[in-house]
Amino acid sequence: MKDVPQMYVPTFDDVIAAHDRIRPHIHRTPVLTSSYFNELTGAELFFKCENFQKAGAFKVRGACNAVFGLTEDQSRLGVCTHSSGNHALSLSYAAGRRGIPCNVVMPRTAPQAKKDAVRGYGGVITECEPSTSSREAVFAQVQARTGGEFVHPYNDARVIAGQATCSRELLEQVEELDCVIAPIGGGGMISGTCLTMSALAPGVDVYAAEPLNADDAYRSFKAGRIIADDAPETVADGLKVPLKDLTWHFVSNHVADIFTATEEEIIDAMKLTWKRMKIVMEPSCAVPLATILKNKDVFRGRRVGVIITGGNVDLDTLPWMKG
Amino acid sequence: MKDVPQMYVPTFDDVIAAHDRIRPHIHRTPVLTSSYFNELTGAELFFKCENFQKAGAFKVRGACNAVFGLTEDQSRLGVCTHSSGNHALSLSYAAGRRGIPCNVVMPRTAPQAKKDAVRGYGGVITECEPSTSSREAVFAQVQARTGGEFVHPYNDARVIAGQATCSRELLEQVEELDCVIAPIGGGGMISGTCLTMSALAPGVDVYAAEPLNADDAYRSFKAGRIIADDAPETVADGLKVPLKDLTWHFVSNHVADIFTATEEEIIDAMKLTWKRMKIVMEPSCAVPLATILKNKDVFRGRRVGVIITGGNVDLDTLPWMKG
Numbered sequence: 001m002k003d004v005p006q007m008y009v010p011t012f013d014d015v016i017a018a019h020d021r022i023r024p025h026i027h028r029t030p031v032l033t034s035s036y037f038n039e040l041t042g043a044e045l046f047f048k049c050e051n052f053q054k055a056g057a058f059k060v061r062g063a064c065n066a067v068f069g070l071t072e073d074q075s076r077l078g079v080c081t082h083s084s085g086n087h088a089l090s091l092s093y094a095a096g097r098r099g100i101p102c103n104v105v106m107p108r109t110a111p112q113a114k115k116d117a118v119r120g121y122g123g124v125i126t127e128c129e130p131s132t133s134s135r136e137a138v139f140a141q142v143q144a145r146t147g148g149e150f151v152h153p154y155n156d157a158r159v160i161a162g163q164a165t166c167s168r169e170l171l172e173q174v175e176e177l178d179c180v181i182a183p184i185g186g187g188g189m190i191s192g193t194c195l196t197m198s199a200l201a202p203g204v205d206v207y208a209a210e211p212l213n214a215d216d217a218y219r220s221f222k223a224g225r226i227i228a229d230d231a232p233e234t235v236a237d238g239l240k241v242p243l244k245d246l247t248w249h250f251v252s253n254h255v256a257d258i259f260t261a262t263e264e265e266i267i268d269a270m271k272l273t274w275k276r277m278k279i280v281m282e283p284s285c286a287v288p289l290a291t292i293l294k295n296k297d298v299f300r301g302r303r304v305g306v307i308i309t310g311g312n313v314d315l316d317t318l319p320w321m322k323g
Numbered sequence: 324m325k326d327v328p329q330m331y332v333p334t335f336d337d338v339i340a341a342h343d344r345i346r347p348h349i350h351r352t353p354v355l356t357s358s359y360f361n362e363l364t365g366a367e368l369f370f371k372c373e374n375f376q377k378a379g380a381f382k383v384r385g386a387c388n389a390v391f392g393l394t395e396d397q398s399r400l401g402v403c404t405h406s407s408g409n410h411a412l413s414l415s416y417a418a419g420r421r422g423i424p425c426n427v428v429m430p431r432t433a434p435q436a437k438k439d440a441v442r443g444y445g446g447v448i449t450e451c452e453p454s455t456s457s458r459e460a461v462f463a464q465v466q467a468r469t470g471g472e473f474v475h476p477y478n479d480a481r482v483i484a485g486q487a488t489c490s491r492e493l494l495e496q497v498e499e500l501d502c503v504i505a506p507i508g509g510g511g512m513i514s515g516t517c518l519t520m521s522a523l524a525p526g527v528d529v530y531a532a533e534p535l536n537a538d539d540a541y542r543s544f545k546a547g548r549i550i551a552d553d554a555p556e557t558v559a560d561g562l563k564v565p566l567k568d569l570t571w572h573f574v575s576n577h578v579a580d581i582f583t584a585t586e587e588e589i590i591d592a593m594k595l596t597w598k599r600m601k602i603v604m605e606p607s608c609a610v611p612l613a614t615i616l617k618n619k620d621v622f623r624g625r626r627v628g629v630i631i632t633g634g635n636v637d638l639d640t641l642p643w644m645k646g
Contacts, residue, residue, distance in 0.1 A: 030353060032375070051601045052355070052600075052601055056601065113598070271638060274603050274638055275436070275603075275638055277375075278374045278375055278379065278602060278603040278604070278634035279601060279602060279603060280597050280598075280601040280602060280603060281601070311601035315594060315597055315598055315641070315643070316643070316644070318638070318641075320638070320639070321639070321644070
């Protein structure tokens with residue numbers, strides 16, 4: 001037998017503990033509905049608005065669970081991570097509230113709004129190239145230099161247990177859901193959703209939505225093993241990262257299906273949501289709606305939870321204004 | 324004595340009747356808070372989000388009250404109005420739900436989003452020049468041709484009673500308000516707010532916020548008589564119209580003060596609200612926040628209701644992108 005470290009898979013008890021731990025630091029975000037989108041899709045959609053969350057994204061749930069779960073001794077050198085943006089600013093927010101240092105590695109191409117927010121919360125940014133390989137290489141240097149506790153953006157039991165509190169709230173807010181759909185990048189939100197649903201509502205289907213331009217989770221799901229792309233290009237800046245062993249565990253065991261959408265479909269769905277629902281949300285959040293509009297037969301007549309994952313977007317460079 | 328028509332001033336009984344009449348056709352909109360803006364202003368702000376209202380604006384309250392208050396006979400030839408946009412689309416929405424025709428006169432410079440929405444609800448648009456004189460002249464022709472019931476955008480007891488339901492909800496949603504601030508154009512929302520507060524919470528100060536570039540209400544308030552500008556230029560497209568006798572009655576008798584903001588201050592406050600609160604709202608809605616930021620001494624330490632009046636904005640031409 002090889003001597004490999006045992007992977008700890010979080011349980012629903014971890015979710016309950018996480019929720020108690022993070023409650024003082026997060027919002028219980030509202031669920032919005034839209035008669036326009038219900039008519040357009042033939043489904044009943046319930047939008048869980050994590051764009052209104054503290055730090056502007058669901059990632060603050062997992063980040064707070066990790067940061068406030070550290071012992072005094074563990075927290076002494078602070079925390080560090082690599083992130084496309086929202087985990088970086090969420091970890092900075094959490095660290096700031098606990099009063100410990102936070103070092104983050106972010107792609108130089110990350111939205112300015114996200115970089116500004118990290119600095120606003122007191123995080124220190126080291127930039128890397130926009131690829132997973134560069135992120136991990138630069139991060140190794142930062143971690144060696146700072147000695148901070150590594151809080152992985154998604155492949156971390158504490159983070160997944162934190163994200164799982166989002167769909168726990170959703171189940172309290174909406175009765176008789178038939179399914180839930182969320183965007184998938186590294187799989188943290190989807191894993192948390194699977195964790196909560198398998199415990200509280202095993203009949204609720206969990207769907208994932210992914211940009212066609214970064215469809216490594218889709219291809220992994222169909223192939224039955226992790227396939228990772230190093231540097232995909234998509235407007236959905238939060239969804240470029242690959243699955244890892246822990247998130248793959250949840251995706252391969254619990255996700256009902258993964259759907260993809262083109263860049264144009266994502267941007268159209270994003271703009272339409274801004275226009276009709278009057279909410280500011282990131283391109284990543286539009287992927288679920290874009291895939292619902294493409295796969296109406298799957299969702300028609302069903303009560304569908306849709307996770308709006310974040311709202312940290314550069315208002316000066318909206319994607320429908322490019323070109 | 325001259326033979327002038329007696330002006331009917333709506334009472335709070337009219338507000339209660341309006342609320343019962345329009346409830347099936349409107350949303351009870353949420354109240355949002357922002358710790359960021361509370362820290363920035365030193366006040367406790369409660370944002371009443373009428374941008375999430377049906378048809379995207381508070382104006383649907385007054386329009387529905389007028390349309391659904393018509394007798395069968397009165398409704399036969401439909402309704403007509405002139406409007407900078409939101410009243411036009413709200414009246415179209417209400418008329419569409421009742422199944423009667425709706426003719427509206429709108430400035431050719433009105434946001435495309437508002438024109439599209441009017442047509443989407445089945446309203447018929449006749450364009451005019453962007454001045455009050457042109458609006459009223461073109462409207463006289465349209466009304467003569469169609470014979471529809473005129474529902475004035477603000478100088479109408481039915482409309483003011485409808486708008487007054489907004490602050491009635493706000494009082495139910497937020498305890499112990501000290502004051503309320505709303506944008507002022509023709510004065511419909513402010514008059515409704517005064518009507519509700521004088522009946523339910525006479526200790527709550529009502530403030531109005533106006534673009535400096537269209538400060539006719541401010542000058543009227545200071546002069547003690549209606550001063551009307553014909554065609555002011557401001558990014559706050561909903562606030563270009565002058566006070567009329569009925570709204571002047573409420574403004575002159577009940578408003579505590581009127582504050583003004585420059586175009587730059589309005590645009591900055593609008594962008595900051597989108598960025599921090601993740602909501603899509605019109606330039607007009609940013610005027611109250613812009614004036615709070617300028618007059619912090621007035622609001623510091625107080626619980627302040629802020630009416631976010633609407634969210635119908637052209638996403639392709641956001642004001643911070645011009646120039």
